[in-house]
Amino acid sequence: MVASDALDALSNAPPLYWAYYETKVYLSDSGLWLIWQQSALSDRVPLATGCPWQPLVQRLPLRAQIFRLAMRKALIAANWKCHGSLTMVDEYAAVLEHSQNAEIAVFPPAVFLARYASKAANRSDCGIQDLGVAVSGAHTGEIAGDMVRAVGGRWVIVGHSERRHDQMESDDLVAKKLNAAVNAGLRPILCIGETEQQRDAGNALAVVEHQLRVALAGINVSQIYAGAIAYEPIWAIGTGRTATPRQAQDMHVGIRAVLRSLDVDAALATRIIYGGSVNAENASALFSQADIDGALVGGASLQLDTFTRIIAAVA
Ligand code: PEP
Numbered sequence: 001m002v003a004s005d006a007l008d009a010l011s012n013a014p015p016l017y018w019a020y021y022e023t024k025v026y027l028s029d030s031g032l033w034l035i036w037q038q039s040a041l042s043d044r045v046p047l048a049t050g051c052p053w054q055p056l057v058q059r060l061p062l063r064a065q066i067f068r069l070a071m072r073k074a075l076i077a078a079n080w081k082c083h084g085s086l087t088m089v090d091e092y093a094a095v096l097e098h099s100q101n102a103e104i105a106v107f108p109p110a111v112f113l114a115r116y117a118s119k120a121a122n123r124s125d126c127g128i129q130d131l132g133v134a135v136s137g138a139h140t141g142e143i144a145g146d147m148v149r150a151v152g153g154r155w156v157i158v159g160h161s162e163r164r165h166d167q168m169e170s171d172d173l174v175a176k177k178l179n180a181a182v183n184a185g186l187r188p189i190l191c192i193g194e195t196e197q198q199r200d201a202g203n204a205l206a207v208v209e210h211q212l213r214v215a216l217a218g219i220n221v222s223q224i225y226a227g228a229i230a231y232e233p234i235w236a237i238g239t240g241r242t243a244t245p246r247q248a249q250d251m252h253v254g255i256r257a258v259l260r261s262l263d264v265d266a267a268l269a270t271r272i273i274y275g276g277s278v279n280a281e282n283a284s285a286l287f288s289q290a291d292i293d294g295a296l297v298g299g300a301s302l303q304l305d306t307f308t309r310i311i312a313a314v315a
Pocket of ligand 1: 232236237238275278296297298299
Protein backbone atom coordinates (compact mmCIF):
# COMPACT_ATOMS: atom_id res chain seq x y z
CA MET A 1 0.00 0.00 0.00
CA VAL A 2 2.97 2.31 0.28
CA ALA A 3 3.82 4.61 -2.57
CA SER A 4 6.77 2.50 -3.53
CA ASP A 5 7.84 4.74 -6.38
CA ALA A 6 8.24 7.72 -4.06
CA LEU A 7 9.91 5.75 -1.33
CA ASP A 8 12.39 4.10 -3.67
CA ALA A 9 13.37 7.39 -5.21
CA LEU A 10 13.63 9.17 -1.89
CA SER A 11 15.47 6.45 -0.03
CA ASN A 12 18.13 6.46 -2.75
CA ALA A 13 18.49 10.23 -2.54
CA PRO A 14 20.87 11.84 -0.05
CA PRO A 15 18.90 14.05 2.41
CA LEU A 16 20.01 17.34 0.88
CA TYR A 17 18.64 16.27 -2.43
CA TRP A 18 15.15 16.21 -0.95
CA ALA A 19 15.17 19.99 -0.86
CA TYR A 20 15.24 19.86 -4.63
CA TYR A 21 11.80 18.35 -4.75
CA GLU A 22 8.80 20.55 -5.05
CA THR A 23 6.33 19.29 -2.51
CA LYS A 24 2.64 19.79 -2.04
CA VAL A 25 0.67 18.46 0.87
CA TYR A 26 -3.02 17.73 0.62
CA LEU A 27 -5.53 16.46 3.11
CA SER A 28 -8.22 14.59 1.22
CA ASP A 29 -10.90 12.10 2.19
CA SER A 30 -8.45 9.37 1.38
CA GLY A 31 -5.69 10.53 3.69
CA LEU A 32 -2.86 12.97 4.02
CA TRP A 33 -0.81 13.15 0.86
CA LEU A 34 2.65 14.34 0.09
CA ILE A 35 2.92 14.95 -3.62
CA TRP A 36 6.39 15.62 -4.87
CA GLN A 37 8.00 16.34 -8.11
CA GLN A 38 11.56 16.87 -9.15
CA SER A 39 11.88 20.52 -10.00
CA ALA A 40 14.42 23.13 -10.99
CA LEU A 41 16.59 24.62 -8.23
CA SER A 42 14.79 27.94 -8.47
CA ASP A 43 11.50 26.21 -7.72
CA ARG A 44 12.55 24.60 -4.51
CA VAL A 45 10.00 24.62 -1.75
CA PRO A 46 10.72 23.37 1.77
CA LEU A 47 8.83 20.30 2.88
CA ALA A 48 5.28 21.11 3.94
CA THR A 49 5.49 24.83 3.23
CA GLY A 50 2.07 26.34 3.60
CA CYS A 51 0.70 23.18 5.16
CA PRO A 52 -1.68 23.91 8.05
CA TRP A 53 -0.46 20.73 9.78
CA GLN A 54 3.17 21.88 9.62
CA PRO A 55 3.74 21.91 13.42
CA LEU A 56 2.59 18.31 13.60
CA VAL A 57 4.50 17.29 10.53
CA GLN A 58 7.69 18.93 11.75
CA ARG A 59 7.74 16.87 14.93
CA LEU A 60 8.33 13.76 12.82
CA PRO A 61 11.77 12.85 11.46
CA LEU A 62 12.00 13.70 7.77
CA ARG A 63 12.03 10.11 6.57
CA ALA A 64 8.98 9.33 8.70
CA GLN A 65 7.19 12.36 7.30
CA ILE A 66 7.75 11.17 3.80
CA PHE A 67 6.73 7.63 4.62
CA ARG A 68 3.61 8.71 6.44
CA LEU A 69 2.53 11.28 3.92
CA ALA A 70 3.07 9.08 0.92
CA MET A 71 0.65 6.37 2.07
CA ARG A 72 -2.35 5.62 -0.11
CA LYS A 73 -5.27 4.58 2.02
CA ALA A 74 -6.88 1.35 0.83
CA LEU A 75 -10.26 1.45 -0.87
CA ILE A 76 -12.52 -1.57 -0.51
CA ALA A 77 -15.60 -1.36 -2.70
CA ALA A 78 -18.65 -3.63 -2.91
CA ASN A 79 -20.33 -3.92 -6.31
CA TRP A 80 -23.68 -5.58 -5.71
CA LYS A 81 -24.58 -5.47 -9.41
CA CYS A 82 -28.28 -6.44 -9.79
CA HIS A 83 -28.51 -8.03 -6.33
CA GLY A 84 -29.67 -6.87 -2.93
CA SER A 85 -32.70 -5.81 -0.99
CA LEU A 86 -33.76 -3.13 1.45
CA THR A 87 -32.89 -5.50 4.29
CA MET A 88 -29.39 -5.93 2.93
CA VAL A 89 -29.02 -2.16 2.57
CA ASP A 90 -29.96 -1.66 6.20
CA GLU A 91 -27.62 -4.40 7.45
CA TYR A 92 -24.59 -3.17 5.52
CA ALA A 93 -25.22 0.49 6.31
CA ALA A 94 -25.43 -0.30 10.02
CA VAL A 95 -22.27 -2.42 10.17
CA LEU A 96 -19.72 -1.07 7.68
CA GLU A 97 -17.39 1.70 8.78
CA HIS A 98 -14.37 3.43 7.30
CA SER A 99 -11.31 2.59 9.32
CA GLN A 100 -7.82 3.93 9.76
CA ASN A 101 -6.68 1.45 7.12
CA ALA A 102 -9.49 1.43 4.63
CA GLU A 103 -12.14 3.54 3.05
CA ILE A 104 -15.37 1.65 2.25
CA ALA A 105 -17.70 2.29 -0.68
CA VAL A 106 -20.84 0.25 -1.38
CA PHE A 107 -22.51 0.20 -4.79
CA PRO A 108 -26.04 -1.11 -4.38
CA PRO A 109 -28.57 -0.98 -7.25
CA ALA A 110 -29.38 2.69 -7.92
CA VAL A 111 -32.87 2.54 -6.43
CA PHE A 112 -31.35 1.71 -3.02
CA LEU A 113 -28.76 4.46 -3.03
CA ALA A 114 -30.69 7.13 -1.13
CA ARG A 115 -31.61 4.69 1.60
CA TYR A 116 -28.04 3.42 1.93
CA ALA A 117 -26.70 6.95 2.22
CA SER A 118 -29.22 8.00 4.84
CA LYS A 119 -28.78 4.84 6.94
CA ALA A 120 -24.98 4.85 6.72
CA ALA A 121 -24.75 8.49 7.76
CA ASN A 122 -21.17 8.80 6.44
CA ARG A 123 -19.86 5.78 8.39
CA SER A 124 -19.29 4.28 4.94
CA ASP A 125 -19.70 5.71 1.45
CA CYS A 126 -21.94 4.64 -1.37
CA GLY A 127 -22.20 5.23 -5.07
CA ILE A 128 -23.85 4.29 -8.31
CA GLN A 129 -22.80 1.46 -10.64
CA ASP A 130 -23.14 3.52 -13.82
CA LEU A 131 -23.89 7.11 -14.79
CA GLY A 132 -25.58 8.88 -17.67
CA VAL A 133 -23.54 11.36 -19.68
CA ALA A 134 -26.19 14.09 -19.75
CA VAL A 135 -26.67 16.46 -16.83
CA SER A 136 -30.45 16.45 -17.47
CA GLY A 137 -32.92 16.24 -20.34
CA ALA A 138 -34.93 13.77 -22.37
CA HIS A 139 -32.87 10.65 -21.68
CA THR A 140 -35.24 7.98 -20.41
CA GLY A 141 -33.70 5.74 -17.80
CA GLU A 142 -30.55 7.79 -17.32
CA ILE A 143 -29.30 9.10 -13.98
CA ALA A 144 -27.20 12.26 -13.75
CA GLY A 145 -24.32 12.87 -11.38
CA ASP A 146 -26.01 15.74 -9.53
CA MET A 147 -28.90 13.42 -8.72
CA VAL A 148 -26.51 10.89 -7.23
CA ARG A 149 -24.97 13.55 -5.05
CA ALA A 150 -28.37 14.92 -4.06
CA VAL A 151 -29.24 11.61 -2.37
CA GLY A 152 -25.84 11.25 -0.67
CA GLY A 153 -23.94 9.15 -3.23
CA ARG A 154 -20.29 10.07 -3.57
CA TRP A 155 -18.88 7.49 -5.97
CA VAL A 156 -19.52 6.07 -9.40
CA ILE A 157 -18.22 2.97 -11.18
CA VAL A 158 -17.31 3.84 -14.76
CA GLY A 159 -16.59 1.37 -17.55
CA HIS A 160 -17.30 -1.90 -15.75
CA SER A 161 -16.63 -4.75 -18.18
CA GLU A 162 -20.23 -5.98 -17.87
CA ARG A 163 -21.42 -2.64 -19.19
CA ARG A 164 -18.72 -2.50 -21.85
CA HIS A 165 -19.83 -5.97 -22.99
CA ASP A 166 -23.59 -6.17 -22.25
CA GLN A 167 -24.41 -2.55 -23.11
CA MET A 168 -21.66 -2.26 -25.72
CA GLU A 169 -20.09 0.76 -24.04
CA SER A 170 -17.14 1.89 -26.12
CA ASP A 171 -13.90 3.38 -24.80
CA ASP A 172 -15.16 6.76 -26.03
CA LEU A 173 -18.43 6.47 -24.13
CA VAL A 174 -16.52 5.43 -21.02
CA ALA A 175 -14.40 8.58 -21.42
CA LYS A 176 -17.56 10.70 -21.61
CA LYS A 177 -18.96 9.02 -18.50
CA LEU A 178 -15.72 9.61 -16.62
CA ASN A 179 -15.89 13.25 -17.62
CA ALA A 180 -19.53 13.50 -16.50
CA ALA A 181 -18.64 11.87 -13.18
CA VAL A 182 -15.80 14.21 -12.28
CA ASN A 183 -17.71 17.26 -13.48
CA ALA A 184 -20.51 16.30 -11.11
CA GLY A 185 -18.03 16.04 -8.25
CA LEU A 186 -18.34 12.28 -7.96
CA ARG A 187 -15.34 10.08 -7.21
CA PRO A 188 -14.92 7.64 -10.08
CA ILE A 189 -13.72 4.05 -10.04
CA LEU A 190 -12.55 3.59 -13.61
CA CYS A 191 -12.56 -0.11 -14.57
CA ILE A 192 -10.13 -1.46 -17.11
CA GLY A 193 -9.11 -5.00 -17.95
CA GLU A 194 -8.35 -7.49 -20.69
CA THR A 195 -10.08 -10.64 -21.92
CA GLU A 196 -8.48 -14.05 -21.62
CA GLN A 197 -7.74 -14.12 -25.36
CA GLN A 198 -6.02 -10.75 -25.17
CA ARG A 199 -3.88 -11.98 -22.27
CA ASP A 200 -3.05 -15.23 -24.04
CA ALA A 201 -2.00 -13.23 -27.09
CA GLY A 202 0.38 -11.21 -24.92
CA ASN A 203 -1.64 -8.02 -25.35
CA ALA A 204 -2.94 -7.52 -21.81
CA LEU A 205 -0.92 -4.43 -20.97
CA ALA A 206 -1.48 -2.83 -24.38
CA VAL A 207 -5.24 -3.28 -24.07
CA VAL A 208 -5.34 -1.91 -20.54
CA GLU A 209 -3.09 1.00 -21.45
CA HIS A 210 -5.31 1.91 -24.40
CA GLN A 211 -8.46 1.84 -22.22
CA LEU A 212 -6.75 3.97 -19.61
CA ARG A 213 -5.36 6.57 -22.00
CA VAL A 214 -8.66 7.02 -23.87
CA ALA A 215 -10.60 7.42 -20.62
CA LEU A 216 -8.14 9.83 -19.02
CA ALA A 217 -7.93 11.93 -22.19
CA GLY A 218 -11.45 13.15 -21.36
CA ILE A 219 -10.48 14.72 -18.02
CA ASN A 220 -7.70 16.61 -16.35
CA VAL A 221 -5.64 13.71 -14.99
CA SER A 222 -5.49 15.27 -11.54
CA GLN A 223 -9.24 14.65 -11.31
CA ILE A 224 -8.60 10.94 -10.90
CA TYR A 225 -6.62 11.35 -7.64
CA ALA A 226 -9.76 11.34 -5.51
CA GLY A 227 -11.10 8.24 -7.19
CA ALA A 228 -9.42 5.01 -8.20
CA ILE A 229 -8.56 2.80 -11.12
CA ALA A 230 -9.80 -0.78 -10.88
CA TYR A 231 -7.80 -3.36 -12.76
CA GLU A 232 -10.35 -6.06 -13.46
CA PRO A 233 -9.18 -8.83 -15.79
CA ILE A 234 -12.38 -10.00 -17.46
CA TRP A 235 -11.37 -13.65 -17.18
CA ALA A 236 -11.31 -13.27 -13.39
CA ILE A 237 -14.67 -11.53 -12.88
CA GLY A 238 -17.28 -13.83 -11.39
CA THR A 239 -15.32 -16.91 -12.45
CA GLY A 240 -13.70 -17.85 -9.15
CA ARG A 241 -10.39 -17.67 -11.01
CA THR A 242 -8.53 -14.75 -9.50
CA ALA A 243 -5.34 -13.24 -10.92
CA THR A 244 -2.34 -14.31 -8.87
CA PRO A 245 -0.91 -11.58 -6.64
CA ARG A 246 2.10 -11.47 -9.02
CA GLN A 247 -0.06 -11.09 -12.15
CA ALA A 248 -2.10 -8.33 -10.52
CA GLN A 249 0.94 -6.54 -9.11
CA ASP A 250 2.69 -6.62 -12.50
CA MET A 251 -0.31 -5.06 -14.19
CA HIS A 252 -0.69 -2.45 -11.45
CA VAL A 253 2.95 -1.46 -11.94
CA GLY A 254 2.24 -1.12 -15.67
CA ILE A 255 -0.83 1.03 -14.99
CA ARG A 256 1.14 3.21 -12.59
CA ALA A 257 3.81 3.69 -15.25
CA VAL A 258 1.15 4.87 -17.71
CA LEU A 259 -0.14 7.29 -15.06
CA ARG A 260 3.41 8.52 -14.45
CA SER A 261 3.83 9.26 -18.14
CA LEU A 262 0.75 11.50 -17.92
CA ASP A 263 1.21 13.09 -14.52
CA VAL A 264 3.78 12.28 -11.82
CA ASP A 265 1.39 13.19 -9.02
CA ALA A 266 -1.28 10.89 -10.40
CA ALA A 267 1.11 7.95 -10.32
CA LEU A 268 1.83 8.58 -6.67
CA ALA A 269 -1.61 9.51 -5.43
CA THR A 270 -4.06 7.40 -7.37
CA ARG A 271 -5.27 4.18 -5.86
CA ILE A 272 -5.14 1.21 -8.19
CA ILE A 273 -7.44 -1.47 -6.86
CA TYR A 274 -7.87 -5.03 -8.07
CA GLY A 275 -11.15 -6.74 -8.96
CA GLY A 276 -11.82 -10.29 -10.06
CA SER A 277 -12.94 -13.07 -7.70
CA VAL A 278 -11.50 -11.45 -4.60
CA ASN A 279 -12.62 -13.39 -1.52
CA ALA A 280 -11.82 -13.65 2.17
CA GLU A 281 -9.13 -16.25 1.47
CA ASN A 282 -7.13 -14.53 -1.27
CA ALA A 283 -7.55 -10.90 -0.14
CA SER A 284 -4.56 -10.55 2.15
CA ALA A 285 -2.10 -11.99 -0.40
CA LEU A 286 -3.38 -9.50 -2.96
CA PHE A 287 -3.29 -6.58 -0.52
CA SER A 288 0.28 -7.41 0.48
CA GLN A 289 1.44 -6.31 -2.99
CA ALA A 290 2.95 -2.83 -2.99
CA ASP A 291 0.81 -1.48 -5.82
CA ILE A 292 -2.53 -3.06 -4.93
CA ASP A 293 -4.42 -0.38 -3.02
CA GLY A 294 -7.62 -2.25 -2.31
CA ALA A 295 -10.31 -4.18 -4.13
CA LEU A 296 -13.51 -3.94 -6.09
CA VAL A 297 -15.48 -6.95 -4.90
CA GLY A 298 -18.50 -8.42 -6.68
CA GLY A 299 -19.80 -11.85 -5.62
CA ALA A 300 -17.98 -11.96 -2.29
CA SER A 301 -19.47 -8.61 -1.28
CA LEU A 302 -22.96 -10.10 -1.15
CA GLN A 303 -22.34 -11.78 2.20
CA LEU A 304 -21.73 -9.20 4.90
CA ASP A 305 -19.55 -11.53 6.93
CA THR A 306 -17.32 -12.33 3.92
CA PHE A 307 -17.08 -8.70 2.93
CA THR A 308 -16.06 -7.62 6.42
CA ARG A 309 -13.36 -10.31 6.40
CA ILE A 310 -12.03 -8.87 3.14
CA ILE A 311 -11.95 -5.40 4.74
CA ALA A 312 -10.13 -6.86 7.73
CA ALA A 313 -7.47 -8.30 5.40
CA VAL A 314 -6.13 -4.79 4.74
CA ALA A 315 -3.00 -4.60 6.86
C1 PEP B 1 -16.85 -7.02 -10.25
O1 PEP B 1 -18.00 -7.20 -10.61
O2 PEP B 1 -16.35 -5.90 -10.35
C2 PEP B 1 -16.13 -8.16 -9.70
C3 PEP B 1 -14.86 -8.01 -9.44
O3 PEP B 1 -16.85 -9.30 -9.51
P1 PEP B 1 -16.32 -10.61 -8.74
O4 PEP B 1 -15.68 -10.19 -7.47
O5 PEP B 1 -17.56 -11.43 -8.51
O6 PEP B 1 -15.36 -11.31 -9.64
